[in-house]
Structures are given as structure tokens and as C-alpha cells.
Amino acid sequence: MADKFEENFLRTFLLVMKFGTMVLQQQIVFELYQKWQTVLDFLKEKKHDILHLTLGKHNCCVSNCQTKRSSGLPKRLLSVMYQNVNRSCATRFAYHCSCYFTPKTDVSTWDITLTSRLLLEYFVKDPSLKQDIENLRAHRNCLCHPEKPGMDEKEFGKIWGEVSCTIKDIARKCEQWFSYYIEKEVDFLECNPISSTELDRTKDVWMKINKADGDELTELPNLISELISSLHKENTEMKNITWYAEYSLQSHCKKKDYTEPERAMKHSLKQLEEYKTICVVGNAGSGKTRFCLELMSQFQKKHPDLIALILTDSNEWRKLEFNQKTIIFIDDVIGRSNLDNDAFNSWRRVFDLMSCRLGSVYIIFALRNCIWQLKKHDLIEYSLFSLNDPVDLSGSEFAMTSEEKLKMLKTFCIKYGVKIDYPLPLEKVSRSTDSDVKRINFETLNTIANMELRKGFPYQCVMFFSRANYIREESNFFYKQCFYHEKEQVDDILRREKYLHYAVLIFFFLKGQCFTRDEILQSQPEISIIAELLKRPEGPFMFLSENGHGRTPVQCRESYEKIKKLWVKRTCVKWSDDNFIHWY
Known part of the structure; x- marks a missing residue:
């Protein structure tokens, strides 16, 4: 059995090798995510x-190669990242050729030596983060190679403090939920006893690393994986999913700025209780995510034995352990603004598996309205979506009422320190003239609460209170945001449809009149035909015009050339079928 000095050492060794390794692995994944890689x-x-x-x-093997050479990484670590590292394009370049390298993508086998070198070489620019990584690597080297494991209380307190702070600082550079998870786990390791079995396993791994030399070091990734996995009584990925959900729910509750649409919440709680599943839809910014988090929170209060989980990928379903009753939230399940067919195909293979679990699992789906409309017929083939109608947070039945909107506005005023000026009799008016105090009239709040907005009200509120100059615009801000939202929608369509912006422009020219949004939508067939004709600029150019028999294509190359000249003259932008033109 380990004495106190040995336990101190092994506890610190475990801290570095387990959580130090994890934060550097996650830092690489996070940095790549920022680069969309x-x-x-x-x-x-x-x-x-x-x-x-x-x-x-x-x-x-590359002739006259100008890439800088170094000895910063042990050659043995190439086999951790790649297969075929011993193959080469020529015999004389054996072991000095990357032509046949095939990537291995499992970062969980990458040790501190490898992750720290890659981070410092290719990713990290922040001097403080660089220093943290170098410090962690130095502690790792010191702990792996002493003659025997032992650490007195004074040394333990000093080194533990340095290492734990370094690990937490690195974790804070990653996602917030990951930082939250690491801090909890590190504090738990510090304050709770380690069983003799776990200490023996840790010591065994330390001894293997300490004695390893040369070729034996190729086993280091396996030793680290062994160390981490042997001390995980729960599935690591399952634990990460659990921590992410716990962090998200706590963050939602701490903000204290959410006002629920009461009708939607009552209906959803009832439907979830009865059918075990519910689908929440709504336009962008309608508050679907916050609503679903609040729904989970309230449902958990009714059923304290439920474990809350949030899934972001279809593969995570297979990593779950269904040893307890669970409530699961899946946000933007098959895309946000644009439909992600790959995501849909991945999830549809999981939907049947979900249906089999509805005895002990409650599932909440969130979708944008546009995605729901596109995939409605495919989704309702599955019982998960056909048992009950979706709750539409943008529809007349479940959208926020004026009273709820006003309540949300008041909540944001309190949160952001905005003073509400209520109407008072003239003799009682005594208002501060302090220019630093942000103020807004109650009448303005009332006007905003009664506005019909195309983009979600909760999102507009967050934007409105984010800057003082927005607050000074009062209700005008919300009017402008409506137009901005329409422009965003048009821009999004134009990015995906190469010729559509020309087709819409030509349609307006030919009509020579103003249109409402609904009238434009009703004219989609005509605009589509124009767009198709535009794709054949070398052939006969055809437009639509009125005649006695309705709308038919007519020859109109001369009109087309006039439109091109007028466009260039008024916009100073070259007319090209290959370039996208933004509307501003």
C-alpha cells in the first residue's frame, strides 16, 4: 500500500498525465474547429x-526542399499520427519520406510531448498560452523520470497548485463546457481519496514510462490510454455529453433573462409527458434553444430521476449508456439556415433506434421552420415526429404574447441597467439628467412589445440591449432589423442560386412596378424560368411578357443589353454571370 508521500506523487502524476493530456488534445481539436478543419x-x-x-x-525525398528541419519531435511519434511511416518513394530516403503517410485521426492516443509540440509549432500565438503549455510539458518531464515516486506535503502543495492552475488556464481557452468539466474533475481528484487499486494502476503505468527506453517508448500512447481508461468507471464520451448538458442548463438558469411563452410551455410539458417526444420549430431567433433548455429544466423538476443530455451529432447516440431514465435535447437536428442532407441521412439511421427507447427516454427536437417545411414529409414517416404536431414558437398559437414580450423587455432592462421612465403627472416628474444612465420610455417598450416581427423577438431583444446606441434608436431598431432580416434571407438564397439575383433584377425591370413580399413569392415560377434562361446566354435569350394568352417566352436580346448597360451605369459593378453581387 502506498504511503502518504507516494500517494502525493501519484496523485500529481495522475493529474498531469490524465487531465494535462486531455486539455492539450482538446486544445488541438478546438483550434482546428476555429479554422473549419x-x-x-x-x-x-x-x-x-x-x-x-x-x-x-x-x-x-523532395529535391531542393526549403522546409525548415529540426529535431523537435521524436521520430517514434510519427507512427502515432500516421500509418505507413516506414514506406518511402525511394530506398535512399527510407524513414525520410512522407509520400505514403496515411493519417490516424484518434487524438486520444497523442501524449503531451506530441500535442505540445504541434500546438506550439502550428497553432498557438498567445504568449500566455504558450507559456502554460511549456510549463505543463516541463512538469510532465519531471514527474516521469525521478528515481522513485515520493513527494512531501510542502512540495505536493506547491506543484499541485502550479499544475492544476496551468491545466485550468489551458482548458479555459477551449469551449466553456469543457473548462467547466475539467475544473470539476480536477477539484474532485484533489479533494477525494483514490482507492488502492487505482493507485496501484497509476504506479504501474508510471514505472513502465519511467523505465521505457528507445523502442519501448513507442508503447507510450498505449500506456497513457491505459492509464486514463483504467480510471474511468464511466464511458469518457458519455461523461463529456453529460457535463455539456449540465453546463448548458446551469448557464441558461444563471442568466435569469428568459421569459417563456406560457401557452407553448404548458402544451409542451403535457405533450412530452404523454408522447415521450416533442418537436419545437420556429423562425431564426425565436428562442427555440432557450425554450427547449427551459422545457428540460422544468421537466426534470417534475421527474428528478431523469438525466439531461444534449446531443450535437448522430454518432453520440451510440455512445449513450441507458442505465438511467434520460431526457435528451437535439438542437438544429438537420441543419440551420440550409438543409444538411448528410446530417439528415445520418440521423434517420438513428430515429428507429430512438423509437425503441421511448419507454425510458424523453426526446426534444428543435428545428427551424424552413427546415421543417422542407423535410416534413420525410420526418413524419418516423413515429418520433408523427405522434403529435410540432410546437411552432413563431406561429399564432404558441408565439409570445404582447404581455410576455413586455415582461422580457423589463427583464432585460434590469439585467443591463436600463432605467424605465414611466408616465407620471407633470407635478411629480423628477427624473435624473445624468447622461451616463441608459433610459427608455415605458411607452416605447409597449410599442416594441406589440410589434409583429419577422425575426424572432428573443434574438432581437439580445441585440437591442447589447449596445447603448441601439437602445437610443428605440423602436426604430426593431423596424430596421426586420428589413435586415429580409436582406439576409435574400442574400442566403442568392449565394446558393448563382443566376437568381439577375433573374429577380430583370423581373423587376420588366414589370416596372413595386411589389410586396407576398407578390414576389407568388411570382416565383416566372423568376425561376428567367433564371433557367439566364444559364444559356449564348443561345436565344428569352423573357416573359404579357400577351393575349398569358405569359409566354419572347425574343428580347435588345432589352437584355439595355438592362446590362443600365445596371453598370447605376451600380458601377461589372455585369457578370460568374460573379455574385451582394445587395446593400
Whole structure:
């Protein structure tokens, strides 16, 4: 059995090798996410550069290669990232060639030596984060190679404080939920006893690492995986999903700025109780995510034995452990503004598995209205979506009432320190003239609460109170946001439909009159035909015009040339079928 000095050492060793390894692995994933890259993308793109980190004075197989060479990475670590590291395009370049490298994408086998080098070489620019990574690597080296494991109380307190703070600081550079998870786990490791079995396993791994030399070091990734997995009584990925949900719910509750649409909430609680599943839809900014988090929170209060989970990917369903009753929230299940057919195909393979679990699992789906309308017929083939109608937070039945909107506005005023000026008799008026105090009239709030907005009211509120100059615009801000939202929708369509902006423009020219939004939508067939004709500029150019038999194509090349000249003259933008023109 380990004495106190040995336990102190092994506890610190475990802190570094388990959580230090995890935060650096997550930092790489997070940095790649910021660049819209995957681990596979990175390893493919950088395989030649990574090889050069191991070459020292040797040359690679590329003639006159200008890539800088170094000895910053042990050659043995190439096999952690790639397969076929011993193959080469020529015999004389054996072990100095990346031509056949095939990426391995499992970052969970990457140790601190590897992750720290990659982060410092390719990702991290922040000096403080660089220093944290270097400090963590130095602690790792010290702990792996003493003659015997032992640490007195004074040394333990000093090193534990330094290492735990460093790990938490690095975690804070990643996603908030991950930082929350790491802080909880590190504090738990510090304050709770480690069983003798866990200490023995940790010591065994330390001894293997301490004695490893040369070729034996190739087993280091396996030793680290062994150390981490042996101390996880729960599935690691399952634990991450649980922590993410817990963090999201706590953040939602702490904000204290949410006003629920009461009719929608009562209906949803009843439907979820009865059918075990519910689908919440709404326009962008209608508050679907916050509504579903509040729904989960209230449902958990009624059923305290439920575990809350939030899924962001279809693969996560197979990682769940159904040993307890669960309530699951899946947000933007098949895309946000645009339909993600790949995501839909992935989820549809899981929908049947979900239906089999409805005895012990409650499921909340959230979708944008546009996505629901596009995929409604496919979705209702599954019982998850056909048992009851979706709750539409943008529809007349379940949208926020004027009273609820006013309540939300008042809540935001309190949160952001905005003074509400209520109407008072003239003799009682005594208002501060302090220009630093943000103020708004109650009448203005009432006007805003009664406005019909195309974009979701909760989102508009967040935007409105985010800046003092927006508040000074009062209700005009909400009017302008309506137009901005319409422009965003048009821009989004135009980005996806190469010729559509020309078709709409030509349609307006030919009509020579103003249109309402509904009239434009009703004219979609005509605009579509124009767009199709525009795709064949070398052939006969046809437009639509009125005649006695309705709308038919007519020859109109001369009109087209006039429109092009007029467009260039008024906008100073070259007319091109290959370039997208933004509307501003």
C-alpha cells in the first residue's frame, strides 16, 4: 500500500498525465474547429512539415526542399499520427519520406510531448498560452523520470497548485463546457481519496514510462490510454455529453433573462409527458434553444430521476449508456439556415433506434421552420415526429404574447441597467439628467412589445440591449432589423442560386412596378424560368411578357443589353454571370 508521500506523487502524476493530456488534445481539436478543419484535414495538409520536425540534419525525398528541419519531435511519434511511416518513394530516403503517410485521426492516443509540440509549432500565438503549455510539458518531464515516486506535503502543495492552475488556464481557452468539466474533475481528484487499486494502476503505468527506453517508448500512447481508461468507471464520451448538458442548463438558469411563452410551455410539458417526444420549430431567433433548455429544466423538476443530455451529432447516440431514465435535447437536428442532407441521412439511421427507447427516454427536437417545411414529409414517416404536431414558437398559437414580450423587455432592462421612465403627472416628474444612465420610455417598450416581427423577438431583444446606441434608436431598431432580416434571407438564397439575383433584377425591370413580399413569392415560377434562361446566354435569350394568352417566352436580346448597360451605369459593378453581387 502506498504511503502518504507516494500517494502525493501519484496523485500529481495522475493529474498531469490524465487531465494535462486531455486539455492539450482538446486544445488541438478546438483550434482546428476555429479554422473549419478536422484532424484528418490537418494531418493531410501538414504531413510533410511534420516529417521535417523529426529529420534533424537529414534531407527528405523532395529535391531542393526549403522546409525548415529540426529535431523537435521524436521520430517514434510519427507512427502515432500516421500509418505507413516506414514506406518511402525511394530506398535512399527510407524513414525520410512522407509520400505514403496515411493519417490516424484518434487524438486520444497523442501524449503531451506530441500535442505540445504541434500546438506550439502550428497553432498557438498567445504568449500566455504558450507559456502554460511549456510549463505543463516541463512538469510532465519531471514527474516521469525521478528515481522513485515520493513527494512531501510542502512540495505536493506547491506543484499541485502550479499544475492544476496551468491545466485550468489551458482548458479555459477551449469551449466553456469543457473548462467547466475539467475544473470539476480536477477539484474532485484533489479533494477525494483514490482507492488502492487505482493507485496501484497509476504506479504501474508510471514505472513502465519511467523505465521505457528507445523502442519501448513507442508503447507510450498505449500506456497513457491505459492509464486514463483504467480510471474511468464511466464511458469518457458519455461523461463529456453529460457535463455539456449540465453546463448548458446551469448557464441558461444563471442568466435569469428568459421569459417563456406560457401557452407553448404548458402544451409542451403535457405533450412530452404523454408522447415521450416533442418537436419545437420556429423562425431564426425565436428562442427555440432557450425554450427547449427551459422545457428540460422544468421537466426534470417534475421527474428528478431523469438525466439531461444534449446531443450535437448522430454518432453520440451510440455512445449513450441507458442505465438511467434520460431526457435528451437535439438542437438544429438537420441543419440551420440550409438543409444538411448528410446530417439528415445520418440521423434517420438513428430515429428507429430512438423509437425503441421511448419507454425510458424523453426526446426534444428543435428545428427551424424552413427546415421543417422542407423535410416534413420525410420526418413524419418516423413515429418520433408523427405522434403529435410540432410546437411552432413563431406561429399564432404558441408565439409570445404582447404581455410576455413586455415582461422580457423589463427583464432585460434590469439585467443591463436600463432605467424605465414611466408616465407620471407633470407635478411629480423628477427624473435624473445624468447622461451616463441608459433610459427608455415605458411607452416605447409597449410599442416594441406589440410589434409583429419577422425575426424572432428573443434574438432581437439580445441585440437591442447589447449596445447603448441601439437602445437610443428605440423602436426604430426593431423596424430596421426586420428589413435586415429580409436582406439576409435574400442574400442566403442568392449565394446558393448563382443566376437568381439577375433573374429577380430583370423581373423587376420588366414589370416596372413595386411589389410586396407576398407578390414576389407568388411570382416565383416566372423568376425561376428567367433564371433557367439566364444559364444559356449564348443561345436565344428569352423573357416573359404579357400577351393575349398569358405569359409566354419572347425574343428580347435588345432589352437584355439595355438592362446590362443600365445596371453598370447605376451600380458601377461589372455585369457578370460568374460573379455574385451582394445587395446593400
